[in-house]
Amino acid sequence: MKEVVLGIDIGGTNTKFGIVDLNGNILDSKSISTAVHGAIESYLEALSSNIDQVIANSKEEIVLKGIGIGAPNGNYYRGTIEFAPNLNWKGNIKFVELFQEYYEIPMVITNDANAAAIGEMTFGAAKGMENFIVITLGTGLGSGIVVNGKVVYGHDGFAGELGHTLVNVFGRHCGCGRKGCLETYVSATGIKRTIYKLLADHNGKSELIDINFHDLTAEMITQAAKKNDPIALEAFEYTARILGMKLADAVAHTSPEAIFLLGGLTKAEDYIFEPTKKHFEDNLLNIYKGKVKLLPSGLKGSNAAVLGAAALIMGEIN
């Protein structure tokens, strides 16, 4: 019998889970849709039946020791998902309590970026780092802040919501009900909005003009940039300028050794990293200049959050 844990990464669009052994190997994994489930009950039903299926089909004899969950607005102290702008389930969801009706084993939740930070620290490129920040650029912008080797949860369990720091008080409408939040500019969705803004400003002149907003993806924007599409290139510059400024602010809070950028938008690689590095350095206070690394994840693909959720529960049951 091999001891394993389950790591679950809940995103606004999809949920990915993995069976992870205690050395950080993902034995099996699967992705299901988050967005199709309007009610938490039907989501949990679908999630558990998919988990049970994967466990039943496992090649090895396994025993599940615990479940770690990363979710937007996941609260570590209370086991809840509270008022997550990018999820269908509104209000205060008692996630752990509800999900323990399916699995009566140790279970802990935190926000998805905190989980990614734990994954990066345990199995990825942040091994041995005591002070760093992880930024996830997906549907929204998530962040996990590590100080003295520990994820910062703060007084209320909700530390690290940099996606909702302010860029422009008169700016874009945010899912949180306010205006001008960082994630409305810097995220896979944010850069789509920037493309539309730039197409409006310039009255066209881009291959992206024929794509409707729903169909447009960050990947398409990267492909257009590779063909020197001026709107796509300007969108990356625009995104990077805002991200660089706000990351410089984040350094002035906790003075990290490195900031890791993860998630869908980072598949653009140099198109997002290079201008962000430039604007980040330009905006840093002199005492920080040249000292803070901007790095990609050390974990493959979308595994950081699953491994992080797994590492989170491993830390609790050890």
Add this chain to the structure above:
Amino acid sequence: MKEVVLGIDIGGTNTKFGIVDLNGNILDSKSISTAVHGAIESYLEALSSNIDQVIANSKEEIVLKGIGIGAPNGNYYRGTIEFAPNLNWKGNIKFVELFQEYYEIPMVITNDANAAAIGEMTFGAAKGMENFIVITLGTGLGSGIVVNGKVVYGHDGFAGELGHTLVNVFGRHCGCGRKGCLETYVSATGIKRTIYKLLADHNGKSELIDINFHDLTAEMITQAAKKNDPIALEAFEYTARILGMKLADAVAHTSPEAIFLLGGLTKAEDYIFEPTKKHFEDNLLNIYKGKVKLLPSGLKGSNAAVLGAAALIMGEIN
């Protein structure tokens, strides 16, 4: 022989030091000018001769066990003051090394707001709090961030420089060489600049119009506000709006239980606290609303930083 430590609070204008017993009682204290000393050598000479004098005149038999220092851009790890915009001594000052030529005893330095945070935690209104932020509103804006009961120094020892987070990239010139930093708007100096901006905007109509910039003080602005001077009242509103917005951003980083406002500008009491509370709440993400207290220091007058510097070295020698 009573065991004591020395707490030193170095500000851009004045330096205050106190002989502090291990229960946090200030036995003696004195203030000297920081600003008159263009060179660090003459400053240290003046500081040490004043300290020696106070010790010589002490009513009790005392033995000095250590020295704690709070200073702008004080680096805990390296014992330095580095590139402090509001001090005359430029570049990288090896403060502890230089000052240990006068006193060969344990000595440690950190930024003045970190020291104030330690003072508030050890002897003031943050007793028992694990997660809070201290903001000092003096010549500049300093900040000390406490997470899990410990001051955050970060990777490089310079965490907590919120005075140099960005308000407006095209904004006011800052002593750090950049533009639009928070402290250019929110500090005792910042509100003076705001008075001048408002006098320019409104072409006068204030009792403050007859005072030159050098003579103008935050205290005069408070007195004018008490007489319903419209420019003074608008200056507090303007300052509070920017402070409230940036404190809401700070909450999204480390999710504190409380934020303490200290220093010269807070002598305006309700004139600064009330509008700041309003704008702070208005700008908080919904998961934080109504949960974060905005409080004055629990320590009298300007003692927080001296007691904090003393508490800092007490923590090291115990």
